Amino acid sequence: MEAVYAACVGLLTFSGVFLCLRGRTFPVVMGLTLLSYAVNLFLFSSGRLKLEGAAILGTSFSYTDPLPQALVLTAIVIGFAMTAFIVILAMRARADLGNDHVDGRLPPQPEAKPRRKKEHA
């Protein structure tokens, strides 16, 4: 279970970082969302992974740490709000600046040289 869990967090973080480094606003927003998923899973695991553990006293024989669950809940709420904000901001930037590049302007396209394959950046 631990290995699968860790691999999931790692894969999500990897994809998130990769997408954050892209040049358009939509992949960047997606990347930030994936990163926040990764971080939520990671925070959850900071109280150790445990099957069938209850978080409330008097309901079970084995207990799990309730604090990470509260932390994750807080992080999810904040993450939602921030994602909503950056989506709106990205749409506004698209309208204000006329393109969806993170720098607000398209980078100069390299001129296609003859006898060479055209490269797509």
Added chain:
Amino acid sequence: MSEHLTILPILLPLIGGLLLLLPPLATTLERQRLGALVVAALTLLSAVLLLQQSQTEGIQLYVLGNWQPPYGIVLVADRLSTLLVMLTSLLGLASLLYACAGDDRTGAYFHPLVLLQVMGINGAFLTGDIFNLFVFFEVLLIASYALLIHGGGKQKTQAGFHYVALNLLGSSLFLFALGILYGTLGTLNIADMSTKVAALSEGEKVLAKAGGLLLLAVFGLKAAMLPLHFWLTRTYASASAPVAALFAIMTKVGIYSIYRVHTVIFGANAGDLAFMAQPWIWPLALLTLLAGSIGALASPNLRELTANLVIVSVGTLLISVALMNQQATAAGLYYLVHSTLVCAALFMIADLISHQRGKAGDRFVMSRKVRQPFLLGIMFFVAALTVAGIPPFSGFVGKVMLLQAAQSGTEMFWAWPGILLSSLIAIIALSRGGTTLFWRRSSDKSQSEPASRWHIAAVALLLLGAPLMVVLGGPITDYTAAAAEQLHQVPESLHLLLPGGES
């Protein structure tokens, strides 16, 4: 009442900001202004009272919901945090005063946003719980996102997207770091963490070190430490003047957090992990100074010059962090208060100048004369002397104290040239800019409005700090020395911070 004083600097702006959104106050701009100014003044009053209380009665612990410290969330009002809360409240008041002259007309909800931002910053300073610090960071950030693009425009949207994306990334890293630290230390209370670091096993130490250094990266992003400072210039230069002035404290929130985490948790009592960030902070501090100085020389207008001077002040403060001794922290706190006030004032002065110079704005080019050369000239001159660290103003005192705090030869070798050369470069950049702004003029006609009373009141409020911090230098340095002692001598106050005993 007095036992609830600790939470008032957070509650007052929160409730005030929410009330401003409701009908009786939200209907007209006059009521918004009056309401916001009253709330900001009350917040400042409560901050002053809190400072007095923590001075006379020692550290104030406010246990939210009466859940005892290692488990519940606490607010801690010690000398350091109350000083910064007072500074924030003052800055919020000045920013609102300045905005009352017309900057608040450019969009809706300016006043509530400023109050909520003040609430977030005050909360970040007062909290004694590191996850709560994250929450208050987010509160102040989301208010700052909205304030930054307040008024709209291409430049603001573009700078805003960078700022928001970077800070969201920073928040993710912050949570990763918190997860690591909670997983190893099993607590999030800062005082409790400081007692547990030394007892970690070998494997956990590596993890805790990774967590601590991740936190350094996050706070470095907020504070604009070297490789993470590129967002600052454009963001601050594109924000409107009262917002940029309020943002002058935001980099200091990062510095404050570095003080808290890396002198309290990973400080002298951390066993093998003691001062683990020091080898990283030293080169980064010097390089930040260098980058800020080069930026200052290359700035095409006064606003960007001020933004680069903010980076220089961050570099200077990082040197005080890197020195990691009590005297350096005391000097750093004095410098922190001074540089926040003067950088905020400079942003406002840049705005006043650009209003009166017509099309040229605050760019360093030949243009028409400003309407009030005497008034603006005096303001600029005082601010420039202060920020560059020339006597008789507060910058000089702060820098001298910092130079004295470097004790060993190696420390002097690195710290002195950094601080002195950056001051020299600030003088060059400011005198070059000032002569162009005030003396190189084409015609003597100027049709602009003179500065309004609100503007002058706001700038005066901030600039008065420069002479006052010298006149009252004795009490203030005593206070910062005591604050630094409290910060460095954590074990002595543990019985206050963890009344339930060490669990």
